[in-house]
Structure formats: C-alpha cells, structure tokens
Amino acid sequence: MEINRIALVGNPNTGKSSLFNLLTGLNQRIGNFPGVTVDKKIGVTNLPSGKKIEVLDLPGSYSVFPRSEEEKIVFDVVSNKAHPDFPDLVVFVADINNLERNLLLYSQIQDLKIPAIIALTMNDVKKSGAGYIDISQLSFHLGQVPIVKLNGRTGEGIDKLKAAIEGFRNDQRFFRFSQRDPLSLFAEPEAQVKDAEWRYVRIREILSKVKIAAGDEPAKIANNGKLDKILLHPVFGYLLFAFVLLLIFQSIFSIAEYPMNWIDGTFLEMSRWLSVHLSPGVFTDLLAQGIIPGMGGILVFIPQIALLFFFLALLEESGYMSRVVFLMDKLVRPFGLNGKSVVPLVGSVACAIPGIMATRTISSWKDRMITIMVAPLMSCSARIPVYTLLIALVIPEKYIGPFNLQGLVLFGLYALGLIGALLMALVFKFLIRPGEKGYLLMEMPGYQWPRWKAVLILVKEKVMMFVVDAGKIILAISILLWALCSYGPSQRMDMALSMVELPTPENQKTEEDYDSELASVRLENSYIGIVGKAMEPAIEPLGYDWKIGISLITSFAAREVFVGSMAAIYSVGEDFEEDQSLIDRMRNEVNQETGQPVYNLASGISLMVFYVFAMQCMSTLVVVKRETQSWKWPLIQLVYMGILAYLAALAAYQILS
Amino acid sequence: MKHQAIQRELDSFLPGDSGVVTAVAKGDLAAKMAEMGIFLGKKVRVLYKAPFGGPIAVDFEGYTLSLRLEEAHLVQVVPVN
Numbered sequence: 001m002e003i004n005r006i007a008l009v010g011n012p013n014t015g016k017s018s019l020f021n022l023l024t025g026l027n028q029r030i031g032n033f034p035g036v037t038v039d040k041k042i043g044v045t046n047l048p049s050g051k052k053i054e055v056l057d058l059p060g061s062y063s064v065f066p067r068s069e070e071e072k073i074v075f076d077v078v079s080n081k082a083h084p085d086f087p088d089l090v091v092f093v094a095d096i097n098n099l100e101r102n103l104l105l106y107s108q109i110q111d112l113k114i115p116a117i118i119a120l121t122m123n124d125v126k127k128s129g130a131g132y133i134d135i136s137q138l139s140f141h142l143g144q145v146p147i148v149k150l151n152g153r154t155g156e157g158i159d160k161l162k163a164a165i166e167g168f169r170n171d172q173r174f175f176r177f178s179q180r181d182p183l184s185l186f187a188e189p190e191a192q193v194k195d196a197e198w199r200y201v202r203i204r205e206i207l208s209k210v211k212i213a214a215g216d217e218p219a220k221i222a223n224n225g226k227l228d229k230i231l232l233h234p235v236f237g238y239l240l241f242a243f244v245l246l247l248i249f250q251s252i253f254s255i256a257e258y259p260m261n262w263i264d265g266t267f268l269e270m271s272r273w274l275s276v277h278l279s280p281g282v283f284t285d286l287l288a289q290g291i292i293p294g295m296g297g298i299l300v301f302i303p304q305i306a307l308l309f310f311f312l313a314l315l316e317e318s319g320y321m322s323r324v325v326f327l328m329d330k331l332v333r334p335f336g337l338n339g340k341s342v343v344p345l346v347g348s349v350a351c352a353i354p355g356i357m358a359t360r361t362i363s364s365w366k367d368r369m370i371t372i373m374v375a376p377l378m379s380c381s382a383r384i385p386v387y388t389l390l391i392a393l394v395i396p397e398k399y400i401g402p403f404n405l406q407g408l409v410l411f412g413l414y415a416l417g418l419i420g421a422l423l424m425a426l427v428f429k430f431l432i433r434p435g436e437k438g439y440l441l442m443e444m445p446g447y448q449w450p451r452w453k454a455v456l457i458l459v460k461e462k463v464m465m466f467v468v469d470a471g472k473i474i475l476a477i478s479i480l481l482w483a484l485c486s487y488g489p490s491q492r493m494d495m496a497l498s499m500v501e502l503p504t505p506e507n508q509k510t511e512e513d514y515d516s517e518l519a520s521v522r523l524e525n526s527y528i529g530i531v532g533k534a535m536e537p538a539i540e541p542l543g544y545d546w547k548i549g550i551s552l553i554t555s556f557a558a559r560e561v562f563v564g565s566m567a568a569i570y571s572v573g574e575d576f577e578e579d580q581s582l583i584d585r586m587r588n589e590v591n592q593e594t595g596q597p598v599y600n601l602a603s604g605i606s607l608m609v610f611y612v613f614a615m616q617c618m619s620t621l622v623v624v625k626r627e628t629q630s631w632k633w634p635l636i637q638l639v640y641m642g643i644l645a646y647l648a649a650l651a652a653y654q655i656l657s
Numbered sequence: 658m659k660h661q662a663i664q665r666e667l668d669s670f671l672p673g674d675s676g677v678v679t680a681v682a683k684g685d686l687a688a689k690m691a692e693m694g695i696f697l698g699k700k701v702r703v704l705y706k707a708p709f710g711g712p713i714a715v716d717f718e719g720y721t722l723s724l725r726l727e728e729a730h731l732v733q734v735v736p737v738n
Contacts, residue, residue, distance in 0.1 A: 062689075062692040062693055063688075063692040065688065065692070067688075067689050067692075097719055097720070098694075098719065098720050100694070100718070101692075101693070101694040101720070104692060104694075105692075189685065189687065189688045190683065190687070190688075192688040192691070193681075193683075193687045193688050193691050196688065196691035196692060196696065197691060197696055197697060200691075200696055225704070228704070228705060228714075232705045232707070232714070234707075234708040322723065325712075325723070326705070326707050326711070326712050326714060326723045327707055327711070329707065329711050329712050329725065330707060330708075330709045330710055330711030330712070331709065331711075439686060439689075439724075439725065439727070439728055440712055440723065440724055440725045440728060441686070441689060441690065441693055441722060441724050441728055442722065442723050442724075443693070443720060443721070443722055444714055444721040444722065444723050445720075445721075
C-alpha cells in the first residue's frame with residue numbers, strides 16, 4: 001500500500017505532540033485550516049527506506065463527534081475521504097495508562113474503516129503495572145491492527161513505528177465495535193451517549209482478555225498526590241501561583257529589556273547609517289525612516305513573545321497549567337474569564353501581543369474571545385514612557401503619608417486598567433454568545449519534566465508566526481503612517497519649510513536646531529498634522545490641543561511614540577529623564593485663547609486616562625486579527641476602547657477642571 | 658435498585674470519598690462526559706476541592722479530571738468505602 005501522508009490522531013495528553021516532534025524533528029511548519037483559527041501542524045519524516053512522507057498532527061480529541069473548533073477539524077478530516085488532508089494511514093496515539101478511554105476514539109476510527117496503526121505511549125511503564133499489556137494479544141483482539149510501544153520522552157521505539165508504517169499492509173479485519181456508523185450519529189447526542197457506553201463495554205471486554213497484571217490504581221496517582229497536596233493547597237497553592245506569576249512577569253519585564261534595547265539601538269544605527277551613506281531622496285527616506293524603523297518595530301517584540309511562551313510552555317508541559325485553572329476558575333469565573341485567562345492577562349501587563357497569542361490554550365471559544373478583547377486594557381510596558389512623562393509634568397513630587405504621590409498615581413493607572421479589563425470582561429460575557437454557559441471538564445495530567453525541545457519548538461513557532469504573519473501587515477501600516485507624517489500637500493509643505501530661518505551668525509542657531517525645527521514644521525504640515533489640527537474641536541473637551549492630537553494619531557503605531565512625537569513637535573530631545581527640555585517646553589505651553597497652561601492637572605490626568613483605555617497599538621490589532629482570523633474583532637476592539645477612552649478622559653477632565 | 662436509594666450527586670462528595678457512577682444526567686454534557694470517561698460503572702474518588710466553591714478534582718480509575726460543581730452535580734454516584 002502506497003503511503004504518502006499519515007495523520008496523528010489521539011486524546012489530548014497522550015504524548016501526541018512529542019511523537020510529532022520525534023518524527024519530524026525541526027522539519028515542521030504551521031499552516032491553516034481554511035476559515036478556522038486552529039493551526040495545522042505538518043511535518044516530514046523519513047521512513048527506513050529513505051522515503052519521505054508527510055505527517056499531519058491533528059488536534060487532540062476525545063471522540064470523532066466535535067465539541068470544540070479543534071475537534072471539528074478532526075471530524076472534518078477523518079469523516080470525509082475526499083478531504084484534501086485525508087490521510088493514507090492514521091497513527092493512533094494512545095496512552096498505555098488510559099487505554100480504556102483512549103480506545104473509544106480508536107474504536108470510532110476503526111468503524112470508519114480508516115487504516116490505522118496504534119502507537120502506545122508510556123513514560124514510566126514499570127511503575128504503573130500497565131507495561132504488562134501484551135501488545136500482540138491486544139492487536140489480535142482489535143482485529144490485527146499493528147501496535148507499537150513507544151517512549152515519547154526518549155524516543156525509544158520510534159524506529160519500530162517507522163518500520164511499521166513502511167511495512168503497513170491493509171489486511172486489517174475491520175470488525176465493528178458498534179452497529180451504528182459513527183457518522184450517522186452526528187446529530188444525535190443522546191444516541192452518542194448510548195453508543196459510547198456500548199463501545200466501552202466492548203473495550204472493557206477486550207482489555208479484560210489482554211491485561212495480565214493491572215493495578216486498580218496506577219502508581220502515578222500517588223506521585224501526583226504528593227505534589228498536588230502542596231500545589232493545590234488552599235493557602236500555599238495560591239501563594240505559589242502568585243510567586244510563579246511574579247516570576248514570569250518580572251522576567252518578561254526586566255530580562256526582555258536588554259535584547260529589546262539592543263534591537264532598538266541596532267535599527268536606529270542602521271537608519272542613521274543609511275541616511276548618511278545613501279544619496280538623499282525619497283527612496284533613502286523610505287528605507288531609512290519607513291522600512292527599517294518599521295522592521296525594528298516588529299522585531300522588538302520578539303524577546304517578550306519568546307519569554308512569555310517559554311514560561312507558558314513550561315507551565316503546559318509540566319502539567320501545572322491545569323492546576324492553575326483548578327485554583328483560579330472560581331475567582332475569575334464571575335467576570336466571564338477562564339482559569340486559563342490568568343497567565344495571558346498577567347503577560348499583557350508586559351505586552352498584550354504575547355498575552356493575546358497565549359490565549360490559544362483556552363479551549364472555550366467564548367472565554368478566549370473575552371480574554372482577547374480585554375487583554376489590551378491591562379497597562380503594558382509601552383505605556384510607561386507616556387505615564388512617566390505626564391506624571392513628571394503635572395503631578396507634584398510630594399508625599400502623602402509614607403507614599404510618594406507620583407508613585408500613587410502610577411499605581412492608580414495600573415489599577416484603572418485592571419478594573420477596566422474586569423468590567424469589560426463582564427460586559428462581553430453578556431455580549432458574546434450570551435446563551436453559552438460554558439463548562440469545565442478538564443484532564444489534570446500527571447506532572448512531568450518539560451521536554452526542552454518541545455518548549456523551544458513552541459517558542460520558535462510563536463515568534464515566526466508573529467514575525468511572518470503579523471509582521472507583513474504591521475510593516476505595511478507603519479510605512480503608511482510614516483508617509484502620512486512625512487508628506488503633506490506639497491504647496492503648503494514647501495511654503496512652511498521655506499519660512500524656517502536658516503542658521504546665521506546673527507540668530508545663533510546651530511545646524512541641529514535648524515534640522516529639528518524643519519522636522520517640527522514638516523510634522524505640523526503633514527497629512528497627519530493636518531488631521532491632528534482638524535480634530536482639535538473634538539478633543540478640546542478633553543483638554544487637548546492639536547499638538548496632542550497629532551501625537552495621538554502617530555502613537556497609534558505604538559504608544560511610546562507619543563513621547564517622540566511631542567519632542568519632534570516642540571523640536572527638543574525626547575530623552576526627558578536625562579534632559580529637562582521636553583518637560584520644560586511642555587510646561588510652558590500656553591493655550592492661545594485662555595492664556596492658561598495646556599498641561600495642568602486636569603488635562604494631564606485626562607491624557608493618562610486616555611492612554612489607559614485607548615487601543616493605541618496597531619501591532620496588537622494585527623495580532624488579534626491573526627488570532628481570530630477576522631478583522632471584525634480588532635475593529636470592535638478599536639471602537640469600544642476608543643469610546644471608553646474618550647468618555648473616561650472627558651469625565652476626568654471635566655471633573656478636575 | 659438498592660443503589661438508587663443511596664446514590665448522591667458527585668458534587669456532594671468530600672475529598673477522600675469514593676464511589677461508583679450510576680448515572681449521568683441527560684443533556685448537552687452527557688456525551689462529552691462519556692467521551693471523557695465518565696460513564697456507568699466507573700469508579701471515582703474525589704481528590705481535592707478548590708476553595709470558595711471552586712472545581713473538584715476526581716480520580717476516574719487512573720486519571721484525574723477537574724470539573725465544576727455544576728458539572729459534578731450531573732453525575733450520580735453511589736458511595737463505596
């Protein structure tokens with residue numbers, strides 16, 4: 001029989017992905033099943049003869065009847081022989097410790113008459129007593145299906161599996177487990193229950209003939225018990241989890257800073273080098289100010305994505321994640337969130353992009369959507385430069401009791417973001433599929449040491465997904481933004497630029513002063529500058545002038561751009577912590593009509609509140625599009641956060657002024 | 658018939674309690690539960706209860722599932738010592 005494509009099918013937590021990694025090594029890629037958010041993992045493996053075949057890793061599934069988007073994929077592929085991904089052979093992955101339940105899905109595959117091989121995975125065979133299963137007997141009772149024992153961690157047995165695939169002869173005796181064709185039960189949940197019970201009877205019968213020495217309670221439960229006593233403890237369990245969160249948060253926050261600064265610096269150098277060494281012109285500007293910074297703006301996210309997924313993979317691989325869900329479920333449930341929402345939301349305090357990408361592990365579609373929708377409300381690290389600039393500008397440095405007032409305000413902004421996220425989660429709970437109640441039926445797998453290879457593969461996968469899939473859209477938008485703030489109607493722009501005084505010995509202007517003045521005028525008369533001015537009436541009730549308006553638009557690229565934009569408008573340096581000139585300049589800014597300072601307590605707080613809530617990050621929107629496979633969700637997010645930010649900033653300004 | 662007299666919902670079990678599943682309430686979740694191994698005759702033992710009325714962790718003959726009390730309430734179990 002000619003085999004060109006195999007598919008891995010099996011329950012979750014059976015070692016299916018580690019078998020996939022063992023078979024394909026790093027020779028794997030991620031594709032898309034059309035129209036759904038489930039990733040399609042495809043790889044290539046070499047058979048003993050040297051022949052290369054394609055391996056498809058289907059999502060873990062408990063039965064062919066779909067209960068989730070992922071299980072739907074399995075159903076679509078195996079139920080339809082004309083499906084482009086229909087395999088020549090199924091490698092059914094079953095955990096030797098959970099045979100009874102695992103064989104339910106196998107029995108359905110067999111009744112669908114799909115050629116199959118069973119890969120029995122095990123870790124500590126000797127401990128559980130399950131190792132005594134006689135595979136030739138099991139094979140006999142299952143109709144001569146080839147069975148291979150494997151160790152998913154060490155790879156022991158993988159050669160036998162490959163040989164079995166190569167030598168596969170389709171001479172299975174497809175006896176029927178159940179009289180009814182699985183496909184005929186698709187729309188009858190009650191019949192599915194009866195059918196499953198019937199299958200279990202048959203499976204138990206078979207297993208009773210095969211098992212020679214089966215312990216009633218495998219030893220691995222006892223092992224779990226000791227760790228779970230601490231990790232699920234009503235006090236220590238939560239303390240430990242808080243500690244784990246703190247550790248993850250700290251690492252993303254502080255470790256990521258070094259590579260991020262390096263990436264920032266390198267791309268800045270590249271831009272400078274290009275502007276100096278290439279002949280001046282539109283192309284040089286496009287390259288040095290549009291494309292290179294745009295690429296830097298994408299790559300700068302890699303450290304945070306890599307770190308969060310490194311930790312997330314550790315949590316998932318070790319089996320701890322299901323304990324987190326167990327502990328947190330009741331606490332976050334009232335807000336429509338899921339136990340698995342906690343890590344993505346905490347990750348979003350560093351950066352919403354890895355946070356949103358991390359929601360993949362939330363199996364309930366509704367819970368996942370709610371988490372994605374509110375994640376950008378958590379105050380991310382890109383907001384810090386905006387917050388600190390504005391705090392330095394309008395909040396006096398004094399103490400209230402033992403507390404530094406500036407610190408209190410910063411804390412308040414973080415708290416506001418968290419409260420906003422929880423309240424909006426509550427709102428979305430009633431808006432997104434309002435009837436769907438959701439349930440928790442989750443396996444708590446035994447603890448195990450993470451497999452480093454699997455961890456690294458996941459990290460690489462996520463980084464590539466961001467850089468390749470989201471990167472191209474982000475690059476396109478950032479080039480567009482650059483063009484809109486560098487170019488304007490040519491007559492107007494030329495006139496404005498010619499008005500800037502050239503440096504002469506009399507006016508004591510330096511060449512640098514002249515350049516930064518030119519930049520300021522250019523921004524003011526660019527398309528974005530014109531829009532910023534035009535929208536002044538709309539943002540006046542919030543206490544903003546058109547200069548802030550321009551920065552609001554440019555910082556749609558990323559929040560921290562606000563600082564650079566303000567510096568460019570006032571033609572001063574943007575490093576406000578080293579050099580007071582930006583703060584001094586902003587402090588002296590006076591409203592032409594009222595004669596009052598533009599930046600006072602009311603407008604400053606209003607602007608901070610605006611940045612707490614506003615969706616000022618195109619990269620996040622692009623990632624939401626990637627994760628939901630639709631522009632609908634990022635647009636909803638952009639609009640609702642915009643409205644929320646506007647109203648909250650309006651309220652803040654009107655109350656304080 | 659003897660079983661039915663003393664069977665209780667699984668959510669009323671305390672950590673350490675064991676039993677045998679006698680019925681799963683009909684409804685949307687019944688098939689899903691069956692697929693995950695919660696069906697007639699399965700031996701169960703409650704291992705942990707999360708605080709504040711959170712989920713319970715239950716051993717089903719060798720593997721552990723966690724379920725909310727609402728889901729556990731759908732499962733009838735006759736206690737066994």
